Amino acid sequence: MSNEVLRLEAVGKTYGKNGPAPVEVLHGLDLTVARGEVVALVAPSGAGKSTLLHIAGLLDTPDSGRVLLNGRDMTGLGDKARTQARRRELGFVYQFHHLLPEFTAAENIVLPQLANAVPARQARLRAADLLDRVGLGPRADHRPAELSGGEQQRVAFCRALANSPALLLADEPTGNLDPETSDRVFGVLMDLVRDTGLSALIATHNHDLAARMDRVIRLDERLA
Numbered sequence: 001m002s003n004e005v006l007r008l009e010a011v012g013k014t015y016g017k018n019g020p021a022p023v024e025v026l027h028g029l030d031l032t033v034a035r036g037e038v039v040a041l042v043a044p045s046g047a048g049k050s051t052l053l054h055i056a057g058l059l060d061t062p063d064s065g066r067v068l069l070n071g072r073d074m075t076g077l078g079d080k081a082r083t084q085a086r087r088r089e090l091g092f093v094y095q096f097h098h099l100l101p102e103f104t105a106a107e108n109i110v111l112p113q114l115a116n117a118v119p120a121r122q123a124r125l126r127a128a129d130l131l132d133r134v135g136l137g138p139r140a141d142h143r144p145a146e147l148s149g150g151e152q153q154r155v156a157f158c159r160a161l162a163n164s165p166a167l168l169l170a171d172e173p174t175g176n177l178d179p180e181t182s183d184r185v186f187g188v189l190m191d192l193v194r195d196t197g198l199s200a201l202i203a204t205h206n207h208d209l210a211a212r213m214d215r216v217i218r219l220d221e222r223l224a
């Protein structure tokens with residue numbers, strides 16, 4: 001198994017390439033995340049952070065260069081294979097939780113596992129274990145609207161980890177919380193990532209949070 005969970009090689013991306021006003025966002029970008037490594041991605045607004053996360057998350061394709069996940073070249077894979085790789089190998093956390101409002105916290109963590117053909121009983125046990133780890137065991141049967149912002153985000157972390165991904169991709173995972181809650185909830189995320197030996201690429205504007213990760217990558221004119 002490759003020691004690198006993610007490798008971006010000379011990745012380039014230009015929006016509106018054939019139109020009147022092309023926007024070159026990424027140019028010859030190289031980036032790696034090693035197994036068990038937690039990498040901060042710090043970028044000024046508009047530098048291409050979301051574009052990079054979409055490419056790393058197999059939600060978008062680069063115009064040039066290669067994307068390797070667990071040593072496997074994802075460039076040129078069809079939609080079906082990409083979706084499968086995304087479901088099995090990647091976990092996503094966004095600034096807003098995007099939990100399904102009509103389902104409980106536990107059900108929100110069970111559903112992505114059922115989509116991966118995990119037996120229901122096993123999926124429920126996994127959800128209960130993850131909720132315990134983030135201190136939300138007693139809130140398993142509550143719907144998102146019955147939880148605080150920080151609690152909703154903790155459930156979203158559990159959902160991202162439900163299928164034991166190789167890599168967590170997070171875009172401002174505590175960005176919608178007040179500074180004190182953000183700090184605390186980010187600590188919960190880091191504990192969860194460390195306890196499970198997960199690798200992560202976490203975009204943040206917060207330099208204090210970035211400093212708590214193993215390595216900081218700055219996406220600016222020098223890199224992009």
Ligand SMILES: Nc1ncnc2c1ncn2[C@@H]1O[C@H](COP(=O)(O)OP(=O)(O)OP(=O)(O)O)[C@@H](O)[C@H]1O
Pocket residue numbers: 015016023025043044045046047048049050051052
């Ligand atoms: N579909 C698109 N068509 C044209 N330009 C785009 C498109 N998507 C993004 N861009 C441009 O590409 C650049 C990078 O966008 P991106 O969303 O990756 O930035 P970002 O670093 O995530 O910014 P922010 O932190 O503000 O969300 C921006 O200048 C943006 O306007």
